[in-house]
Amino acid sequence: MPYDGQQEQAERLHKVMARAGVASRRVCEEMIAAGRVTVNGTAARIGDRARPADRIEVDGAVVTWDTETVHYLVNKPFGVLSAASDDRGRRCVIDLVPAGLRVYPVGRLDADSEGLIIVTNDGELTHRLTHPSWGVEKEYLAHVDGVPARGALAQLRAGIELDDGPTAPAAVSMPQPSVLRIVIHEGRNRQVRRMCDAVGHPVLRLVRTRIGPLADPALRPGEHRPLTADEVRGLHRAATDASREVQTP
Secondary structure, three states: OOOOOOHHHOEEHHHHHHHOOOOOHHHHHHHHHOOOEEEOOEEOOOOOEEOOOOOEEEOOEEEOOOOOOOEEEEEEOOOOEOOOOOOOOOOEHHHHOOOOOOOEEOOOOOOOOEEEEEEEOOHHHHHHHHOOOOOOOEEEEEEEOOOOOHHHHHHHHHOOEEOOEEOOOOEEEEEEOOEEEEEEOOOOOOHHHHHHHHOOOOEEEEEEEEEOOEOOOOOOOOOEEEOOHHHHHHHHHHHHHHHHHHHOO
């Protein structure tokens, strides 16, 4: 594919697509191989490169990409949606970070839940933090109705049978009465709430306090800050380490 003598400014196409949030690098390569991607109207091939001036389309939809990758840590308040936009005009987590680059939240955190969520335009990191094959830990403080007995804690630790299948074992402790610290590595919809419901202690308040190695108790609700390069590398390492654990028989 010709690039008018500016090949040195180009990046591998699948990397460009991943950073734009299309999918992981591996899935982007599969899209290219399947003939679903064009660059400047020409069908792309594995190994092709692209520059910011090039028009990239996937299934006919234009991919917009930024030359700058950003990563924000946000402390999401109660009632704010974990979404890039809302057709009903409700406040979204994207509204809490600087405007400009096209970014999106990583994973789910219900509107009635609080705590840490990452907002980025880094498609590869997003894939690593959300895909079940990577299994990055998330830690929550769950304020529940009643005081769970040892039997209920044992059930949560061993795994709970939910309507979409059993959960994986969780790390569970009770730092104070009616407050559970729960660490899971799955990303099912409202999982912690459903687990607590199943043992008879509905969640009254849920706060995510850690994503992999990343925590920040000084970050107040509604605040954000950029991640450092070391923190981004730490998240990648955590995903790689978790994936190895999952694959180890």
